[in-house]
Amino acid sequence: MRIQGTAFPPRSSVRYEAELDVSQANFLSLRVDGDIISCQKQDVEISVPVGNLPIRFAFPDGWVFVVERSAEVSAWLKRNSKSGFVDKIESNVMAWLVAVVVCLGVVLGGYFYALPWVSEKVAQSLPDSVSVSLGNKILETFDNNWQASELPLEQQQAIRQRVTQHLQQLDPLPYPVEIIFRSSDIGANAFALPGGKVILLDQLVELAANEQQLDSIILHEIGHVHHRHMMEKLVHSSILSVGVALLTGESSGIVDNLAGVGVFFLSNGHSRQAESEADHFAKQAMVKIYGSSEPMAEMFELFQQQDSLDVPEWLNSHPDFEQRIQAARD
Ligand SMILES: [Zn+2]
Numbered sequence: 001m002r003i004q005g006t007a008f009p010p011r012s013s014v015r016y017e018a019e020l021d022v023s024q025a026n027f028l029s030l031r032v033d034g035d036i037i038s039c040q041k042q043d044v045e046i047s048v049p050v051g052n053l054p055i056r057f058a059f060p061d062g063w064v065f066v067v068e069r070s071a072e073v074s075a076w077l078k079r080n081s082k083s084g085f086v087d088k089i090e091s092n093v094m095a096w097l098v099a100v101v102v103c104l105g106v107v108l109g110g111y112f113y114a115l116p117w118v119s120e121k122v123a124q125s126l127p128d129s130v131s132v133s134l135g136n137k138i139l140e141t142f143d144n145n146w147q148a149s150e151l152p153l154e155q156q157q158a159i160r161q162r163v164t165q166h167l168q169q170l171d172p173l174p175y176p177v178e179i180i181f182r183s184s185d186i187g188a189n190a191f192a193l194p195g196g197k198v199i200l201l202d203q204l205v206e207l208a209a210n211e212q213q214l215d216s217i218i219l220h221e222i223g224h225v226h227h228r229h230m231m232e233k234l235v236h237s238s239i240l241s242v243g244v245a246l247l248t249g250e251s252s253g254i255v256d257n258l259a260g261v262g263v264f265f266l267s268n269g270h271s272r273q274a275e276s277e278a279d280h281f282a283k284q285a286m287v288k289i290y291g292s293s294e295p296m297a298e299m300f301e302l303f304q305q306q307d308s309l310d311v312p313e314w315l316n317s318h319p320d321f322e323q324r325i326q327a328a329r330d
Pocket of ligand 1: 220278
C-alpha cells in the first residue's frame with residue numbers, strides 16, 4: 001500500500017510531494033524528490049493519532065512525512081497498533097460521558113463538600129481581630145441606613161445585663177458578645193456580625209411579648225456567633241471570588257468587597273443548615289436558662305402573624321417555617 005502525502009527535509013520547511021510505501025512488513029520506504037529513504041518501521045516515530053489531525057512520520061535521518069487522516073491511513077494505523085489512547089476515548093461516547101460526569105462530580109463535590117469544609121477550618125483559624133474588624137466594617141455599612149435606637153437606655157441596659165447573665169450559664173463563645181441597639185424600617189429583626197456583635201432592632205424588641213421570647217431570638221443569634229457562621233460564609237465567598245479572580249484575571253476589590261458581601265449575606269439570611277444549628281443552640285440554651293423552649297416557638301408564631309414582607313434573618317428559610325416552630329416545641 002502506498003500513501004500520498006507531504007515530506008519535509010531535515011531542518012527545512014520546503015515541501016515535497018511524497019509517497020510512503022507501507023506494504024513491507026517491517027520497513028517503511030519514503031519516495032521523495034527522486035530518492036527512496038528506507039528504514040525499519042520501529043525506527044520511525046509515528047505521531048499518536050488525535051481526532052482528524054494529520055499523522056506525522058519522523059524518519060531517523062530527519063525527514064518528516066505528513067499525511068492527512070483518511071480511512072486508509074486509520075486502518076493501517078490500527079493494524080499497526082498505533083491507534084492511541086486519546087483516539088480510542090474520542091471514538092467512545094460512553095467514555096466521554098463518564099469523563100463529563102466525573103468532571104461534574106469533582107466540581108460539585110468541591111463546591112458542596114470541600115469548600116464548606118475548608119471554609120469552616122479557615123474561619124476557625126483566623127485571628128479574632130480579623131472577625132472583629134470585619135464586623136465593625138459591616139456595621140458601618142448598615143449604619144448608613146439604620147437609625148439610633150429609640151429604646152430607653154434603662155431597657156437597653158436591662159437586656160444587656162440579662163444576656164451577660166445568660167452567657168455565664170453557657171459554654172464559652174469564640175468572641176465576647178456585645179449587644180447593639182438600632183432602629184430600622186426593615187421591621188423586626190436581629191443580626192449576628194462576625195466578631196460577636198449582635199444587633200437588635202427596636203421593632204424586634206417591641207414585637208416580643210416578654211423577656212423570654214426576646215431572649216430566644218438573641219440566643220439564636222448567639223448560636224450563629226457560637227458556630228462562627230458569618231465568618232464561614234465570608235471565607236466561603238472569598239475563596240469563590242479568589243477562584244473567579246484566578247479564572248478571569250480580575251483580582252481587584254476582593255478585600256474591599258468583603259464588607260459588602262457581609263451586608264448581602266446578613267440581609268439574605270444564612271443557609272438552612274446554619275439556621276437549624278442556631279435554632280438548636282437557642283433551644284438548648286432556653287431549656288437550660290428558662291427550663292423551656294416554648295417562648296421560642298411563640299416568638300416564631302408572633303412573627304408569622306405579622307403582616308410583613310420582610311423576612312427576618314432568623315426565619316429566613318421560609319419553607320421550613322412550620323417545621324422550625326415544631327422543632328422549637330418538641
Ligand atoms: Zn439565624
